[in-house]
Amino acid sequence: MDSAEDKFCLREVLVSFKSCLLNDDKDVLVEHYLTGWKGLVRFMNTLGTVFSFVSKDAVTKIQIMENYLKGDNGERYRTLRSMVEYELSGNLVDLTKRSSHPDSGCRTLLRLHRALRWLQLFLEKLRTSSEDSKTSTLCSEAYNDSLANYHPWLIRKTASVAFFALPTRNTFFEVMNVGSPDVVVEMLGEALPYVSKVYDFTQELYVQRNLLDLP
Ligand code: 1PZ
Numbered sequence: 591m592d593s594a595e596d597k598f599c600l601r602e603v604l605v606s607f608k609s610c611l612l613n614d615d616k617d618v619l620v621e622h623y624l625t626g627w628k629g630l631v632r633f634m635n636t637l638g639t640v641f642s643f644v645s646k647d648a649v650t651k652i653q654i655m656e657n658y659l660k661g662d663n664g665e666r667y668r669t670l671r672s673m674v675e676y677e678l679s680g681n682l683v684d685l686t687k688r689s690s691h692p693d694s695g696c697r698t699l700l701r702l703h704r705a706l707r708w709l710q711l712f713l714e715k716l717r718t719s720s721e722d723s724k725t726s727t728l729c730s731e732a733y734n735d736s737l738a739n740y741h742p743w744l745i746r747k748t749a750s751v752a753f754f755a756l757p758t759r760n761t762f763f764e765v766m767n768v769g770s771p772d773v774v775v776e777m778l779g780e781a782l783p784y785v786s787k788v789y790d791f792t793q794e795l796y797v798q799r800n801l802l803d804l805p
Contacts (some may be wrong), residue, residue: 598636600766603629604781607788615787618670620659620699623788627652627702630709636765640755643748648705654698667695670792674799688805697804703792708736710785716759717778721771725756 603626610622631645631652658667666676673695677683683694711732719728730753738746756762763774796802 598632598767600629600633601768601777601781603633604777604785608781608784611784611787611791612669615791616671618788618791620655620667620669620673623670623702624652624655624659633765637757638755640752644752648702651698651701654693655695655702658695670699670795673699674795674801678799683801684805686805694804696801699792700796700801700804703789703796704737704740706785706789706792708732710782710789711736713778713782713785716762717775717782719759721759723759725759725762726753729753729756 606622606626606629610619610626611617612619627648631648634641634645634648655667658664658673661667663676665672667673677694677696682691683696684691688697712729715728715732716723716725730750733749733753738749741749757765760771763771766774768774768777793802
């Protein structure tokens with residue numbers, strides 16, 4: 591019945607990041623951004639329980655954002671621009687220390703945004719890697735160049751151990767359910783630019799509003 595459930599395919603997940611771009615790449619639809627993330631979580635869950643501590647945190651953050659979308663002010667959370675505008679003008683963001691608004695949309699989305707950078711780096715490395723490359727190495731290089739900078743020692747340690755549980759490059763490509771390795775490489779080449787556009791827009795918006803260090 592639910593064809594999306596049994597036909598998991600990374601191409602569709604990455605395409606969600608295309609469909610969340612609005613107004614000539616000058617805004618992002620939150621709902622589709624979260625759809626993309628939910629697909630990524632499903633993909634991560636197929637990789638084994640070792641990664642459940644990662645997906646749990648991502649799921650919590652997706653839920654926080656979905657609750658805003660479903661809430662009374664849902665319309666204000668329709669796009670990233672409108673969310674930032676609404677939360678900042680209403681003083682709904684803790685800027686220096688988590689206190690009265692510990693889970694603002696702005697800070698929650700920032701965590702996903704930082705993780706999207708990891709994903710972008712990792713998939714780009716996979717795309718350009720040779721057949722005998724080690725996914726654990728590619729993954730930890732991508733992590734060290736992105737998310738690790740925001741994580742305390744214990745999480746960095748745990749993550750680096752979990753990376754060893756990653757499947758080989760070929761298995762990884764198989765679970766993406768896209769086709770032969772050549773087709774996966776081609777698909778990544780087509781789809782990653784959309785992930786980059788979403789990342790770049792968000793980064794620019796957060797730079798402009800000085801939101802990159804939200805606690
Ligand atoms: C495919 C292999 C998956 C490897 C994933 C690489 C990332 C490892 C990061 C592990 C950290 C997760 C534990 C929770 C960390 C949270 O403290 C932080 C900050 O949030 P706060 O504490 O400030 O509320 N959370 C994050 O940094 C968000 C992490 C989301 C990671 C999602 C990874 C997406 C994977 C997609 C797979 C295709």
